[in-house]
Amino acid sequence: MTATAQARPGDNSGDITPEERRGALLAAAMEHFAFDGWTMDSVYRGARDLGLDPALADLAFPEGLWDVVDFCLSETDRVMTEALTARGVDTMKVREKITTAVLVRLEHAQKHREAMRRLVGLLSQPVHASRMSRYTWRAADAMWRAAGDTSTDYNWYTKRTILSGVYASTVLVWMGDDTPDLDETRAFLARRIENVMQFEKTKAKVLSLDENRPSLTRFLGRLRYPGARA
Secondary structure, three states: OOOOOOOOOOOOOOOHHHHHHHHHHHHHHHHHHHHHHHOOHHHHHHHHHOOOOOOOHHOOOOOOOOHHHHHHHHHHHHHHHHHHOOOHHHHHHHHHHHHHHHHHOOOOOOOOHHHHHHHHHOOOOHHHHHHHHHHHHHHHHOOOHHHHOOOHHHHHHHHHHHHHHHHHHHHHHHHOOOOHHHHHHHHHHHHHHHHHHHHHHHHHHHHHHHHOOHHHHHHHHHHHHHOOOO
């Protein structure tokens, strides 16, 4: 949830496009977000810190602040995916994949903790409820994709819906967690993941019972066509 690109003070090279400059501008703006909130003024201050004309921030983020937020969260997705690949996600069990994905995101956010707290606060305002829901869903989708999920049936929706709830509640715990190594957050996440795993086991049993349950359709079919096998 934070920028990872290294800012280069005084870099006015014409070889760098506004798109490529986004990472540097975001990195420079993070300290200002922490103290002054998520506004374009904070981005302009970051540009000045780099020795750049603030107008370049408008070129890099033509849609304004929400362009900045979108880029910031996209960077989180990228960092998470790269981290999971580096840690051998293909060899992990599902529980470990999802736990690692959530923790990588929070460890990344921890680098700019106050700025990210303020971003969550901004998105938590009722007027931004739809954006919060969209970003949370996108995060859940990114985590499942990074974990190698290839489902296309109703499981695609249920997995992301459940993980969205787990992730959102874990972020709230993280915001107030001052323990070393985020111990409270890790413990809370472990409990939530365990709850989800138990739910999945129960769901599997119910579906198994449903498959073996007598079918009313087949029964009525036999009444109408006694000689038919349904």
